[in-house]
Amino acid sequence: MAEKQRRKPGETREKLMNAALALVGKGRHFASLGIREVTRQAGVVPTSFYRHFRNMDDLGLQLVDELGLVLRRMMREARANVLQADKLIDESVGIFISHARNKRSFFMFMAQGLAGESRAVQEGIRSEMRYFASELANDLRRLKVADHLSDADLDMTCDLVVRSVAFSLTDILGISPDDDYQEEQVRQRTARFLQLIFVGAANWKSQS
Amino acid sequence: MAEKQRRKPGETREKLMNAALALVGKGRHFASLGIREVTRQAGVVPTSFYRHFRNMDDLGLQLVDELGLVLRRMMREARANVLQADKLIDESVGIFISHARNKRSFFMFMAQGLAGESRAVQEGIRSEMRYFASELANDLRRLKVADHLSDADLDMTCDLVVRSVAFSLTDILGISPDDDYQEEQVRQRTARFLQLIFVGAANWKSQS
DNA sequence: CACATTAGTGAACACTTGTACACATCAGTA
DNA sequence: TACTGATGTGTACAAGTGTTCACTAATGTG
Known part of the structure; x- marks a missing residue:
């Protein structure tokens, strides 16, 4: 027995x-x-x-809570490691990708949950993303790298940044975990997405 | 019987x-x-x-093919209706959202499939998105609105555009189909995302 | 018209599923 | 130390699952 x-x-x-x-x-x-x-x-x-x-949905909800912890830890690490503003994008993307590699299952769960069948899990993950975006906005405000943007515009920018990175998840998770070449491709593409967005933010409202 | x-x-x-x-x-x-x-x-x-x-995966694959038709029809409609370049974004987003509303189940399937469990379906949907992005790039080239961008940079921009719109899917599909107010919110936010991206594209490489 | 092919039916199979119930063991507390 | 509630175990059952098989009706082609 x-x-x-x-x-x-x-x-x-x-x-x-x-x-x-x-x-x-x-x-x-x-x-x-x-x-x-x-x-x-x-x-x-x-x-x-x-x-x-109580059921599988309940388990999913509790997984979302743990996912929150993982994300917060990642953010803390990013804050500790990203010192110079000019390396901000590359460093952050790198940290994100290495976390996605280490906690692969967690991030798979996150990617799945965004369009999952439990509304509650879906809302939980979106909520985590919103929190992440708002924290990013705070950091940028503190770094004074986007003083010309209104709060709402900065929030929008960060929202778009977080979404773009989140979408890259499906890229990373789609490739084999030890395919370093493809991983590097994703890293570079994601970084360029963010650069493009920040160029947009830098020139936002200066025109029109 | x-x-x-x-x-x-x-x-x-x-x-x-x-x-x-x-x-x-x-x-x-x-x-x-x-x-x-x-x-x-x-x-x-x-x-x-x-x-x-042969099995459910097979059915999924055939659904992806039909999804391709839906997307192509949507693109054709957008091409027919978007005449002036300055209304391009708002019109396109509007058309996309109205399609997402009419063919709700199809787009739900698409959103699910991006992180689904069938690798083949996943790849099929990504392939549709790539095709969509490349067609968009062609259109923009024809309209001569981004002549200062290299082909690779234009492709990247369109890729980011398509991803951002696709992510908005989860926003639209998450709200009740008859919640016009929230739908309008999503529409505006998505349009502003694209504007931000295009501002970035317009100023790309002019700096650095 | 005859015939091979395709598309649909119903019964049957061996498994898997979610959930309920009664019972056993542990940790902490009064 | 004896009690109590939380946690883990084994058995059981009705319902649902994927898949196979033999059979039948409709179709299009020669």
């Missing part, structure tokens, strides 16, 4: 969430996962699932 | 594809659909499915 003990509270909970992520990382779509499948992957009996989650 | 007759070739095929789209339109994710579910919605016996598709 399998031993039954609860070493730490929430250990199985974590196992279940990791199992779901692992399946997503293997190419499965979150919406197609079932309770039994997840518990099997976690090495846990199906009924244990209900001790921690 | 139900009558059994084959009035037109491919009638059931169409019924199955429409059934899948209908379920997607109701909020289900394509990856979570099953053969039985689709045939039930189509009012057809499960075995009929195999007369037309």
